[in-house]
Amino acid sequence: MLRYAAGRIVLTAPVLIGVSLMSFAIIHMIPGDIVSVLAGPAVALDSEAAQNIRHALHLDQSLPVQYGIWLVSALHGDFGNSLVMGLPVGPQIASHLPVTLVLTAFSLAFTILIGLPAGVVAATTRGRWPDFVIRGAALIGLSTPAFLVGVAAVLLLSIYMPSFKTLGIVDLRNDPLGGTQMLLLPAFLLSLPSATTVMRYTRAAMLEVLAEPYMATARAKGAGRIRVLIRHGLRNALLPVVTAMGVTAAQLVAGAVVIEQVFGLPGVGQLMLNAIYHRDYTQVQATVLVVTTLVVLINIVVDLSYYLLDPRIQHHG
Numbered sequence: 001m002l003r004y005a006a007g008r009i010v011l012t013a014p015v016l017i018g019v020s021l022m023s024f025a026i027i028h029m030i031p032g033d034i035v036s037v038l039a040g041p042a043v044a045l046d047s048e049a050a051q052n053i054r055h056a057l058h059l060d061q062s063l064p065v066q067y068g069i070w071l072v073s074a075l076h077g078d079f080g081n082s083l084v085m086g087l088p089v090g091p092q093i094a095s096h097l098p099v100t101l102v103l104t105a106f107s108l109a110f111t112i113l114i115g116l117p118a119g120v121v122a123a124t125t126r127g128r129w130p131d132f133v134i135r136g137a138a139l140i141g142l143s144t145p146a147f148l149v150g151v152a153a154v155l156l157l158s159i160y161m162p163s164f165k166t167l168g169i170v171d172l173r174n175d176p177l178g179g180t181q182m183l184l185l186p187a188f189l190l191s192l193p194s195a196t197t198v199m200r201y202t203r204a205a206m207l208e209v210l211a212e213p214y215m216a217t218a219r220a221k222g223a224g225r226i227r228v229l230i231r232h233g234l235r236n237a238l239l240p241v242v243t244a245m246g247v248t249a250a251q252l253v254a255g256a257v258v259i260e261q262v263f264g265l266p267g268v269g270q271l272m273l274n275a276i277y278h279r280d281y282t283q284v285q286a287t288v289l290v291v292t293t294l295v296v297l298i299n300i301v302v303d304l305s306y307y308l309l310d311p312r313i314q315h316h317g
Contacts (some may be wrong), residue, residue, distance in 0.1 A: 012296045016289065020074070023288040024067050027281055057083060070285060079286040084278045089286045093268060097290065100256050100267035102180065104294075106187030107194065107252045112245070114195035119202020119241075120234060123210060135203075138196035149189050150262040157185075186263045190255050194248035201244035205237035212236075246302030250295045257291075 054060045058069055073080055079089040122134040210233060257269030264270075268287055275283035 009300065012300070015296060016292060017071075019292040020071065020285060020289050021067065023285055024070070024281075025063075027276070027279070027284050028063060070282065074286070074289070080282040082275075082280055082283050084275075084280045084283070089282055092271065092283070093286060093290055096266055096268045096271045099183070099265055100253075100260070100269060101294075103183050103187050103190070103256050103260070103265065103267060104249070104252050106183055107191040107256075108245075108249050110188050110191035111194040111198055111248055111252070114191065115198025116202055116234075116241070118195070119199040120206055120229060122199065122203040123206035124229065126207065134199065138199050141192040142196040144192070149192065150186065150259055153185065153189060154263070182263075183265070186259050186265060190252060190259045193255075194252055197248050198241065198244050201241050202234075202237065205240045206233055209233050209237045242302060242305045246298060246305075249298045249302075253291060253294050253298070 051060070058066055061069070070080065077090070079093075081088055082092065085092075118134050118138070122131045125131045256267060257272065259265070260267040260269040261273060268290060272284060272287035272291070274280075275287060
């Protein structure tokens with residue numbers, strides 16, 4: 001298993017380098033200039049002061065040289081300083097990362113707790129009213145953007161439940177209980193589209209498994225219905241469901257960027273959007289690399305889950 005995991009980790013290096021290169025290229029293609037932000041509107045971009053700023057930030061070098069300087073520093077664990085605030089990028093990301101991690105973890109938990117049982121119930125009641133209700137709710141959840149539901153939830157709760165805190169500072173270090181409570185609603189709303197995806201995968205996989213002869217054999221031997229569904233049904237249907245969970249978990253990381261803006265959560269997503277707005281090159285590159293790394297780690301966990309669930313992968317791995 002260690003060799004299998006090491007092979008997957010090695011394959012992530014080109015992905016991370018490619019993403020960092022793309023983010024570097026895209027941020028430099030956006031119209032505008034960071035020098036105008038730092039020097040102010042009163043300073044001409046061709047003035048000596050502007051040129052000094054450009055030289056100090058290596059912006060007078062070619063783009064490949066700028067990227068090379070940043071990449072070498074990043075490989076040594078130094079993401080540089082924020083061009084706007086002048087503070088080291090690494091500690092800023094580290095202070096915002098726990099909010100995004102907890103938000104994503106709660107969203108994934110809600111996704112599993114909602115999607116798996118709903119998919120099993122829909123499969124076992126195929127063609128009956130619970131199946132129609134669950135699939136109808138899933139269609140609505142999949143079609144409704146999380147940010148739209150989030151804005152509606154904030155408005156309704158502020159009107160009808162003003163004591164329920166939906167916006168504010170999330171302090172997981174000094175107030176873990178209060179900070180966690182503030183993340184529950186955003187996490188739940190973020191999980192709804194993902195839960196519908198998991199439900200649909202679970203339903204489809206369970207329908208295939210329920211039609212297998214060994215399910216009838218297990219029931220004929222006197223095994224209880226719940227035991228047959230969980231031990232023989234859900235267990236054999238997990239492989240495609242794990243695939244769905246891997247995809248949705250990656251979507252949750254990306255969706256956290258939007259939901260953090262809606263609820264004013266101080267996560268990596270909010271940090272990245274602010275950096276993009278101010279054209280803070282070093283901040284954008286570092287936060288994009290961190291978010292990409294999270295997605296890659298999720299994919300590695302999914303691959304390892306395949307290894308544990310499917311003996312054929314163990315045999316060929």
